[in-house]
Amino acid sequence: xxxxxxxxxxxxxxxxxxxxxxxxxxxxxxxxxxxxxxxxxxxxxxxxxxxxxxxxxxxxxxxxxxxxxxxxxxxxxxxxxxxxxxxxxxxxxxxxxxxxxxxxxxxxxxxxxxxxxxxxxxxxxxxxxxxxxxxxxxxxxxxxxxxxxxxxxxxxxxxxxxxxxxxxxxxxxxxx
Numbered sequence: 001x002x003x004x005x006x007x008x009x010x011x012x013x014x015x016x017x018x019x020x021x022x023x024x025x026x027x028x029x030x031x032x033x034x035x036x037x038x039x040x041x042x043x044x045x046x047x048x049x050x051x052x053x054x055x056x057x058x059x060x061x062x063x064x065x066x067x068x069x070x071x072x073x074x075x076x077x078x079x080x081x082x083x084x085x086x087x088x089x090x091x092x093x094x095x096x097x098x099x100x101x102x103x104x105x106x107x108x109x110x111x112x113x114x115x116x117x118x119x120x121x122x123x124x125x126x127x128x129x130x131x132x133x134x135x136x137x138x139x140x141x142x143x144x145x146x147x148x149x150x151x152x153x154x155x156x157x158x159x160x161x162x163x164x165x166x167x168x169x170x171x172x173x174x175x176x
Contacts, residue, residue, distance in 0.1 A: 022047050023109055023120060030107040034099045039064050040091030040141060042119065043099060047107075055119040056133045057110055058157045060145035061095070062171075064088030087171055091141040094170075098132060099124075105132070110150035121150055137161045140170020 023030060032045035032054070040061025044053050062084050063070035070088070074081045099105055106125040115121055124132040133153070136142035137160035144157045165172045 022050060023052075023107065023113060025109055025111060025113050027107065027109045029125070030109075031104050032107050034101050034103045034105060036101065037092065037096045037099060040088060040095045040136065043095070045105065053117075053119045054107065054122050054124065055115055055117075056136070056142075057121045057123055057150045058144060058146055058153060059133050059136050059142040061091035061136065061142045062088035064092045090171075091136070094139065094141045095132070095136065098126060098135065103127065110152050112150050123153060133157065134160050138164055138169070140164040140168075140172045 030047060032047050032052070034043060034045050035051055036044040038044065038053070041056045041059055042053065044051055046052075062073060064085055065088070066081060066085060070081060070084050073079075074084045077084070104127065107120070108123040108125065110121065110123070112121060126132055126135070131153070133142075134156060137144065137157055142161075144154075144161045146154050146157070164170060
């Protein structure tokens with residue numbers, strides 16, 4: 001019986017997820033201190049002693065570097081690769097201005113905790129109470145990118161994008 005207990009304990013310990021081990025599905029107000037902004041919709045932050053990578057739920061910003069996704073986006077939109085990556089750098093700078101290194105943000109998770117790359121999927125609340133995901137859409141630096149089952153704020157995001165497009169804010173004023 002003791003061997004079974006030890007084997008069970010070892011198994012449970014080995015099932016721990018590397019990213020987001022302290023997070024759970026539908027968590028709210030989890031403080032996370034920014035350590036690096038990766039691009040317009042991805043950053044690294046620290047929860048206690050653990051550093052994680054966070055990907056914003058429901059939004060997609062252009063790629064800031066040439067890669068296969070940037071090339072697909074250029075083909076899909078008819079824009080040049082240079083235009084796509086320029087927009088990506090602008091989105092990166094905008095995100096970086098909202099969450100500079102050292103800022104504490106608050107994570108809210110949804111139904112699916114991580115993506116296939118092991119990044120924590122989250123809605124991110126800024127210290128002033130605004131949601132980063134929504135701000136990027138409102139200001140025209142991102143497009144709605146809904147992947148079920150994480151759809152909690154889908155209607156809010158669609159409304160924010162529509163208003164940015166109608167108001168020709170951010171990318172909507174220059175390229176669309």
